[in-house]
Amino acid sequence: MKNVSKYTRGYFMPPVPCMKWTQKDHIEKAPIWCSVDLRDGNQSLIVPMSLEEKVAFFQYLCKLGFKEIEVGFPAASETEYTFLRTLIEQDLIPDDVTVQVLTQSREHIIKKTFDALKGAKQAIVHLYNSTSVAQREQVFRKSKEEIIDIAVSGAKMLKEQAAVTPGNFRFEYSPESFTGTEMEFALDICNQVLDVWQPDENSKVIINLPVTVQVSMPHVYASQVEYMSENLNYRENVILSLHPHNDRGCGVADSEMGLLAGGDRIEGTLFGNGERTGNVDIVTLALNMYAQGVDPQLDFENMPEVVEMYEKYTGMHVYERQPYGGQLVFAAFSGSHQDAIAKGMKWRDEKACEHWTVPYLMIDPKDIGREYDGDVIRINSQSGKGGIGYLLERKFGLDLPKKMREDFGYLVKGVSDHQHKELMPEEIHEIFMKNYVNIEQPLSLIKYHFDPNNELHAKIQMKYQDKVMELSGDGNGQFDAVNNAIQMGLNLSYNSLVYQEHALEIGSKSRAAAYVGFTDNENGKTYWGAGIHTDIMKASIKALVSAVNKMILDKTHR
Structure with missing residues (x-):
C-alpha cells in the first residue's frame, strides 16, 4: 500500500520488562463491571437517546447486574444534567448501584457536576485530562508540568467539592490517551493525583487506564498495565480500571490481557457500542469468562432479550455474527457440523457429562436463552x-x-x-x-432515466391499464426520486418505506435482488415487492412497482 512510511508506532513500552502476566492462562474471577453505555455509548449514536429511553436503559442495565453505571457528563448539557437529576429525584438508583459521572478538570464544570449529584446516595466522580505526546503537543501545547498541574488542580477541586456536598463520593482519574503516553509520565501524573486523594482501605480510588485510541498490539497494553499496577502508590487501595476502545479490533484481547496484568475493573458497553469502532464488548468479555467456568456476575441468560433491548434503546443493530448475541452464531449450516453437534448432544445424554464439550458450540445455547435445531x-x-x-x-x-x-x-x-x-x-x-417478484400488472415499467443536469430528478414512462403515462419526480436519491414520481403520478399515499438490496450470489452472479415494503396510509396494511435484474436500479424500481401492484390489486379485489 502507498504511504506506509508515514505511519509509526505511537506507543511506549515500559522502561523495564513487564511480562509476568504471560505466565497466567486464564482469568480467575470477574472484574468490577462499569457500563458506559449511557455516556460513551450514547454520545456515539447518530440520534442520542431521549430522557425516557435513557431512564429505561439505565433500569435494564441494573437488571442485568451492573453495579456501576456511568450516566453521563452532567455539566456538558442540560439533557445530561436533567437525566442525572431525574434518576436521583425519582429515586431510580438501587441502593447497591453506584452512578458515575465524567468531568473535565475545570472549576465551573466540577462545581456543576457536584451540583447535579446533590442527593445521590453514592457516586463516582470521574476526572480526566489528556496526557499523550500528540495531545500535549498538538492540542494543548503544554509541557508535562502544565499537564500535571491540570490533573492535580482537578483532583484538589474534587476533594474540596466532595467535602461540602452531602453524599458518599468516590474518585476516579483517567490519563486520557494513556496508550500514547510515556509510561514514566503516566505513572508520575497518576501518583501525583493519588497523593492529593491519599486513598485508604475505607476510601479507595480508581485509576483508569483508557485505550482511548488503540495504537498497539494487546500484549503491549498488558505490559503497560502491569507496569502501572506494580508501581502505583497506594496500590492496595487503588482499583485499577481498564477502558479499552476497539480501533484495531482488539478490545476484548486488550481487556483479557489487561486483567491478567493486574486490572481490577472494566469499563465497556453492551456489544461494544462507542465512538469510532467502539468500546470493549462486555457481552463477549463476560461470556468468554463464562465459557471457561468463571461466573461473570452479570445476567445474560436471556440473550435474545438483551439484543432486543439494546437495539430498541440505541437504534443500533447487533450483527448476525456478533459473538454470543448474533442471530446466527449457533446456527450450523454445514451438514457435517450439524451431524457433529447432533452426535455430541447424544454423547452427553449417554454419558451424563458434567462438562460441556459439544463440537462447534463453545457454550450450551440454552444457557443464554438460545435454541439449536440440529434437524434439516x-x-x-x-x-x-x-x-x-x-x-x-x-x-x-x-x-x-x-x-x-x-x-x-x-x-x-x-x-x-x-x-x-x-x-x-x-x-x-x-x-x-x-407472488413478489417483477409483478407487472396492472402497472408496468417501460423505461426511466435521470436528468443529466440533475441526477436526483427522475423521468419514468409506465403503462397503467393499457395507458402510457409520463411521470417525473425529485428526491434525496435516485430511488427516492422514482418513488416520489410514482406516488405523485398515481395519487398514492404510503409511508414507512423499507428498501434493501444485494447481489444474487447463488445462480447468476451478475444479477441483483431488491426488496421494497411500505405501509398504505389508507388501510394501514404493509405491502412487499421484489425485483430481480442485472441492473440494480431497475431491480429496485421493479421491486417498488411489484409492491405498488400488490396494493392496487388488493384494493381492487376488496
Missing part, C-alpha cells in the same frame, strides 16, 4: 418465517428483510396448510417468484 429445515404449515427465510437465502441467495420474511412466511404456511403437505424448496421459491 423442512417446511410445512407449522414452519416459522425464520426457517423459510433461511431456506430462500441458503438455497436461492434471496436475503429478505425481516418483516418481509414474516409476510412471506404466512403465505407459505397458508399454502402448506391448504394443500396439507410439506413444501419442497423449489416449491417455496416458486411461490416467492410468483
